[in-house]
Each structure stands twice: as C-alpha cells, then as structure tokens.
Amino acid sequence: MERIDLRASDVAESLDEALAGRPATPGFAPRPLERARPVALPAWFIDRCRRAYLSVSFPEGAARIIGITSAFYGEGKTSVAIGIAMAVAADTQEPTLLLECDLERPSFDRFFGFRTAPGLAEWLEALAPLRVIRAAPLENEYIIPAGSRPTDPARIIYRLSESNVMAELRPRFRNIVLDLPPVLNIAYSSLACRLAERILLVARYGLTPIEDLEKAEFLLGQERLTGILLNGYASKVPRWLRGLL
Amino acid sequence: MARYVEVLFRHWWQFLILLFLLPGAVTAASIAIFGTYQASAALWVDSPSSIGIPATPSGWNQYLTPAQNEQDSLNQMLRTRSFLSDLGDRLTSSGTITTRSELSSVLGSVARQLKVTPAGSHLVTINFSCERAAVCVAAISGTIELFHQRLAKQQQDQADIASSFYASEIDGANIRLKAAEGGVDKYLADHPQVSLAESQAIPELDLLVRQVSESRAEIDSLRQKAGQAAFTGAAALRLVQSISSVIDPPRLSERGLVNSGSIKRAALAVIAFWAAGAAYLVVLTWLDRTARDPRELERRLRVPVLVTIPHFAHMGRA
Numbered sequence: 001m002e003r004i005d006l007r008a009s010d011v012a013e014s015l016d017e018a019l020a021g022r023p024a025t026p027g028f029a030p031r032p033l034e035r036a037r038p039v040a041l042p043a044w045f046i047d048r049c050r051r052a053y054l055s056v057s058f059p060e061g062a063a064r065i066i067g068i069t070s071a072f073y074g075e076g077k078t079s080v081a082i083g084i085a086m087a088v089a090a091d092t093q094e095p096t097l098l099l100e101c102d103l104e105r106p107s108f109d110r111f112f113g114f115r116t117a118p119g120l121a122e123w124l125e126a127l128a129p130l131r132v133i134r135a136a137p138l139e140n141e142y143i144i145p146a147g148s149r150p151t152d153p154a155r156i157i158y159r160l161s162e163s164n165v166m167a168e169l170r171p172r173f174r175n176i177v178l179d180l181p182p183v184l185n186i187a188y189s190s191l192a193c194r195l196a197e198r199i200l201l202v203a204r205y206g207l208t209p210i211e212d213l214e215k216a217e218f219l220l221g222q223e224r225l226t227g228i229l230l231n232g233y234a235s236k237v238p239r240w241l242r243g244l245l
Numbered sequence: 246m247a248r249y250v251e252v253l254f255r256h257w258w259q260f261l262i263l264l265f266l267l268p269g270a271v272t273a274a275s276i277a278i279f280g281t282y283q284a285s286a287a288l289w290v291d292s293p294s295s296i297g298i299p300a301t302p303s304g305w306n307q308y309l310t311p312a313q314n315e316q317d318s319l320n321q322m323l324r325t326r327s328f329l330s331d332l333g334d335r336l337t338s339s340g341t342i343t344t345r346s347e348l349s350s351v352l353g354s355v356a357r358q359l360k361v362t363p364a365g366s367h368l369v370t371i372n373f374s375c376e377r378a379a380v381c382v383a384a385i386s387g388t389i390e391l392f393h394q395r396l397a398k399q400q401q402d403q404a405d406i407a408s409s410f411y412a413s414e415i416d417g418a419n420i421r422l423k424a425a426e427g428g429v430d431k432y433l434a435d436h437p438q439v440s441l442a443e444s445q446a447i448p449e450l451d452l453l454v455r456q457v458s459e460s461r462a463e464i465d466s467l468r469q470k471a472g473q474a475a476f477t478g479a480a481a482l483r484l485v486q487s488i489s490s491v492i493d494p495p496r497l498s499e500r501g502l503v504n505s506g507s508i509k510r511a512a513l514a515v516i517a518f519w520a521a522g523a524a525y526l527v528v529l530t531w532l533d534r535t536a537r538d539p540r541e542l543e544r545r546l547r548v549p550v551l552v553t554i555p556h557f558a559h560m561g562r563a
Contacts, residue, residue, distance in 0.1 A: 048554045055551040080554070200551065203536040210536055210545055217546050227551035230539055234556040236254035237247075245247040 011168045014123065018132035019142070019172065036143055037113030038136040041083055049083030050091065056198045056226050063170040064088070067101075067196025069180035069189065071216040075204035076231040078107050081179040084200075089141035094174035098135065098143045101160070101192050102181045103153035106146035119147025124159045142173070154188035161191055183216040190219050198226040205233045247538050252530045263522045271514040281374050281507045284381035286389060287493035288369045290315040293484070303399050312363035315489055319361045319369075319392055328395070329356060332387050341383040351375060355384055371495075378497050385495035393489065397482040404478025411471035415464055422460035428453045 019033070058064045068081040081098065089096035100108050100120065109116045112135070118128035128147075135141035150156050160166075169176060178196050181189040193199055199220055203213055217225055235242065253260055290311040304321070305314045322328045329352045336342045342351060360372045371388065375381045432450050433439065444450040477484065536542055539550040 042557060045554065045557065048552050052551045055549070076554070201548075203542070205553075205556070206533075206535050206537055208536045209534050210542065211534060213536060213542070213546060217548060222548065225548055227549045228542055228546065230536060230542065230550055230553040232556040233553035235251060235537070236257065237250055238254075241250065242247075245250055 011163065011165055014130040015132075015168055015172060018130040033132065033134045034114065036133050036135050039082055039086070039111050041079070041086065045079075046083050046087050046090075049080060050087035052080075052200060052227065052229050053084050053088055056200070058197065062197075063174055063176060065166070065170075065176045065178065065195070065197045067178040067180045067193055067199045068202060069193060069199060069216075069220070070182045070202040070204075071184045071208050071212045072182050073105060073185055075182070075202050075208055077182070077202040078102070078111070078179050080200070080202050080229055080231065081177050082108075082111055085135075085141060085175075085177040086138065088175045088177065089135075089138045092175060093140060095172060096138075096141045096175040096177070097169060097173035098141065098177050098179065099169075100144065100146040100179045101157065101195065102179055102186075103146050103150060103156055104181060104186055106149070108143060108145045108179075112143060114145065116145060117148035119145035120160070121147035121150040121153070121156050123147070124156050124163075124165075125150065153186075154191070157188050157192045161194055166195055183219050184212055193220055193224070196224070199224050200227055200229055201225055202229045202231050204231050205235075207232070247540065248530050248533075249526060251537055252526060252533060256529060260522055260526070263518055263525060268511075268515045268518045271518075272511040275507060275510045275514070279376065279507065279510065281376055282378040282381045282497055283372060283374045283499040284378070284385050284495050285370060285372045285493070285498040286385050286491060286495040287364075288315065288371070288389070288489050289492045290367050290369055290489050291487070293488055303396075303403065310363065310366040311488075312365060312367050312369045315369050316361045316363050318396070319371075319388075322392060322395060323356060323359060323361075323388070328391060331391055332384070335387040335391065336380070336383055339383060339387075341379055347380075351380055351384060355388070359384070359388065368492075372498070382495045382497065389491060389495070393482065393485050396485040396489070400481035400485060401478045404474045404481065407474035408471055408478065411467050411474060415467045415471065418460055418464045418467060422457065422464060425453060425456035425460050429457055 053066060056064075056066060066084060068077050068084065070077040085096055085098040088094075098108075100106055103121055106116050106119070108114070112133070114133055118131050120130075122128035123130040131145065131147075133143045133145065135143050166176075178192075180192050180196065180199075183189045183193070183201075186192075201213065201216060201220065213228070237245075292311050304318050306317070309317070332355065333342075333348050333352050336351065337348060342348045354375055355373065358374060360370075362370050362372070364370050371385055373381055373385050373388075375384065429441070429450070432453055433441065436450075439447060439450065441450075441454070444454045539553060542548075542550050
C-alpha cells in the first residue's frame with residue numbers, strides 16, 4: 001500500500017507548534033492557545049459517560065484511544081464523545097484530546113462556540129497549520145476540530161489512517177476520544193473506525209433499528225466493538241416493573 | 246414480554262382508551278339505550294292454620310315452610326300458558342303494553358326471568374327485569390293478583406264441591422230422619438198405651454228414638470260443615486290475601502345492568518375491546534423494531550450495553 005507522504009518530523013512539529021500556541025511574530029506578543037467555550041452538559045450525563053469509559057479496558061500503560069460512533073446521524077454520538085472526553089480529562093488529569101473525525105457534518109463548533117475551519121481537514125490537505133483548541137474549563141482537555149467539509153473526505157481519512165498522525169498523538173495525549181462518522185451513513189467510516197482501539201456504538205432509544213445496529217456491528221467487527229450506549233433512554237415502564245421483567 | 250410491557254406503557258393513553266374508556270362508553274350507551282329496570286315485591290306468607298282456617302291450600306307440603314310452599318306454587322303457575330295468557334290480557338287491557346312484539350317479549354321474560362325467592366320461613370321476594378319501568382311493575386303486580394285469584398278460585402271450587410257434597414249428604418240425612426220419625430210415630434200409634442217418655446224401658450222404641458236423634462245430630466253436623474264450606478268459598482279471595490299478604494308492593498328497585506342480557510352485552514363489548522387491544526399490542530410490538538430494551542440488544546448483538554443515558558431536552562445531536 002502506498003504510504004502517504006506526511007513526514008513524522010512535520011507532524012511532530014505541527015503538533016508542538018499547535019500545542020505551544022502561535023509563536024510570536026517579530027514585534028508582536030505570542031498568542032496563547034485558542035480556548036473553547038465551556039459546554040453545558042448536565043453532571044449526570046457526564047457521569048453516565050464516565051461509567052461507559054470505565055467499562056472499557058485498555059492495556060496497562062498504553063494510550064487510550066476510544067472511538068465513538070453510531071449507525072446513523074442524530075443518535076447523539078458527538079454529545080457522548082464530548083461527555084466521555086470531559087469525564088476522562090477530569091478523572092485522569094492527563095492530557096486528553098477530542099478529535100473530530102466526522103468530516104461530513106462537523107458539529108463541534110455548535111457545542112464549543114468556535115469557528116469550524118481551519119481544522120483537521122485543512123491541515124491534512126496542507127492548506128493550514130494544525131489547529132488545537134483548549135477546552136474549558138479543564139486545562140488538560142484539547143480539541144482538534146474537523147475543519148470545513150472537504151471535497152473528498154474519504155481521502156482525508158485515508159491520509160489520517162495511513163500517516164503517523166495517531167502515532168505522534170499518542171505520546172502527547174494519554175487519552176484520545178474520536179468522534180467518528182456514523183457507520184451506515186458514511187462509506188469510509190470503517191476506515192475511520194480503524195483509528196480507534198476501542199469503539200463504543202451509540203444507539204438512540206426508540207429510533208435506531210436493531211437490524212441496523214447488527215449491520216453496524218458487522219462492519220465494525222465484534223472484536224473492537226466494546227459496548228453500546230443506549231442514548232435518550234426514556235422508558236415509560238416503572239423501574240420496579242423493569243426489574244421484575 | 247418486556248417489549249410488550251414497554252409498548253403498553255409507551256402507548257398507555259391509546260390502551261387506556263381501547264381497554265377502558267371505549268368499553269365503558271359502550272356499556273354506558275348500552276345502559277342508556279337499552280336500559281333495563283328491575284322491580285321487586287315482597288310477600289308475607291302465613292300458614293292457614295295460624296289464622297284459624299282449617300283448610301290447607303291446594304298443593305301445600307306440610308314439610309316445607311310457608312315461603313317455600315308459596316314459591317313452589319308460584320313457580321308452577323308461571324310455567325303454565327294459561328297463566329301467561331291471563332297476564333298478557335291484563336297487561337294489554339291496562340294499556341301498559343300496546344304492541345304484540347313487546348307483549349310476547351315480556352311474557353317470555355316473565356316465564357324465564359321472574360325470580361321468586363324465599364327470603365326466610367315466611368318472606369318471599371319477587372324480582373323481574375325488563376326494558377320499561379312501568380312494565381316491570383305491572384308484570385309483578387299482575388302476577389301477584391293473578392296468583393291470588395287463581396288460589397282463590399281453587400279454594401272456591403273446592404268449597405263448591407264440598408257444599409254440593411254436604412247438601413246431598415244433608416238430603417240423605419233428612420230422609421233417614423223422616424223415616425226414623427215415621428217409625429216412632431207408627432210405633433206410638435200401634436201402641437197407644439205407650440208414651441215417648443217410656444222409650445228407654447222399651448228397647449224397640451228406644452232404638453227408633455235413638456235413630457231420630459242421631460239423624461238430627463248428623464244433619465246439624467253436615468249443615469255446619471256446609472256452612473264452613475260456603476264461608477270458605479265466599480271469602481276465598483280474602484282468605485288467600487290473608488295467608489299471602491303483600492308487604493312490599495311492586496316498585497322499581499334498580500336500573501342498569503341488572504338482567505343477563507345487559508350483562509352479556511357489556512361483557513361482549515369488554516371482551517371485544519380487550520381482544521382488539523391485545524391484537525393492537527401485538528401489531529405495535531411487531532412493527533417497532535427499534536432499540537429499546539438493553540437486555541434484548543445484548544442478546545441480539547452479543548455486545549454489552551455499557552450504560553443507558555436518559556433523554557434530556559437540550560442534548561446536542563450529531
């Protein structure tokens with residue numbers, strides 16, 4: 001397979017520059033790292049996300065790369081990805097990266113209040129330097145947005161998967177949460193899912209057909225699919241009766 | 246099972262309508278449109294001997310209580326066509342029933358559904374359900390009156406027969422008296438020296454005198470019995486009414502689901518709607534193939550459901 005010409009030194013340099021903030025131009029003061037607006041997610045939601053990632057086991061000492069995907073759009077995978085990243089960052093106090101890999105419909109800008117571009121797509125296309133944003137209020141949580149929708153998203157994901165970007169990210173970020181494209185909507189999602197070591201599949205209560213979840217499971221492979229998060233759960237059955245059934 | 250319960254609770258208002266509100270509405274409409282009424286009356290039945298009447302009504306069993314005897318007589322009478330025919334005439338002539346179809350329906354109901362129940366040793370209750378209040382009351386009133394009249398007629402007939410029998414017996418006794426008196430007169434004429442005062446000393450005369458006095462006593466006794474029979478015949482209706490007195494006149498006691506027809510209609514409506522509800526539940530469950538039950542997801546995908554995240558209104562969706 002052809003190796004993408006994205007040199008390791010370029011990637012490392014870009015990451016270091018991005019994390020250090022924009023260097024000072026002669027005659028100007030250096031600008032600090034761009035900061036995102038705090039996301040208003042309820043504490044109980046973060047707690048549920050915490051429970052989910054605590055259920056995922058990783059090899060001791062290795063970077064934890066969790067991918068969050070779903071069968072279709074509209075099932076809440078981005079909310080869950082943000083929640084998991086916040087929970088991991090808060091619990092571990094280790095550098096945590098939230099990487100938006102959904103190039104078709106980037107939505108971090110709606111949550112965090114920053115502009116979409118430039119982002120991952122522009123950087124991999126060598127159109128703009130890598131943009132890393134510091135999340136708020138946690139100091140150890142970082143975000144790389146997807147950028148504006150590229151003409152060929154599959155090629156961008158291919159570049160990402162075949163380059164050493166993830167390998168360079170691992171030593172810098174102990175925890176990486178990937179907001180992956182939905183499995184059945186996007187053809188290259190299987191490729192994107194290979195970036196993650198563990199994948200969590202988000203299903204929306206009363207919306208996602210079980211047959212489609214089975215298809216998604218087939219495409220992802222059962223060995224990497226660690227678990228399912230049933231989102232928007234609104235059962236009308238009383239808790240005591242659910243326990244009896 | 247969990248899916249069915251889930252669907253049931255999710256569409257609870259539809260099932261509430263289908264399983265409870267609609268059957269309730271149909272039952273209410275059934276009551277309103279096909280309203281049934283129940284009338285009741287109570288009779289107090291005494292043994293004839295307790296009011297000084299030596300005669301026992303026809304068909305009474307000495308081992309049963311007065312109330313049981315009354316119930317038995319009334320039930321037997323209700324099985325006869327002539328009784329129902331008389332009751333029909335009474336209801337028609339009083340203007341309570343005007344159509345032939347209603348008449349046949351009511352008479353059929355009387356034969357099947359008029360309930361005579363002993364409520365003790367002397368108390369008998371009569372209940373009847375029908376679709377018109379006036380008919381219910383009139384049917385019970387007519388039944389009681391006809392029953393009393395029939396009992397009185399039986400008493401009169403028995404008294405008439407007894408009177409005829411006693412009259413013929415009195416005639417025979419009179420003939421025997423005249424013969425005995427003739428014998429005494431002939432003996433005295435043949436024996437002018439003998440007076441009637443010496444009859445005890447003369448066996449032949451004594452026999453003749455004793456025959457005369459026995460005949461007179463027999464006539465007195467027969468006349469007394471004939472008088473009793475005549476009295477029984479003349480006062481038969483009053484006697485029957487004294488034995489079996491109406492203590493609670495017929496009146497409406499209930500309205501609504503009181504007869505088997507109404508209950509059957511309501512039960513059919515409930516069963517039909519519950520069957521439709523069950524079918525609707527099955528269809529809804531079959532049509533809903535979305536992820537709802539964590540245990541079902543785990544079973545089908547063989548992947549654990551790590552957590553369920555409750556719905557919240559302002560969740561960003563992507």
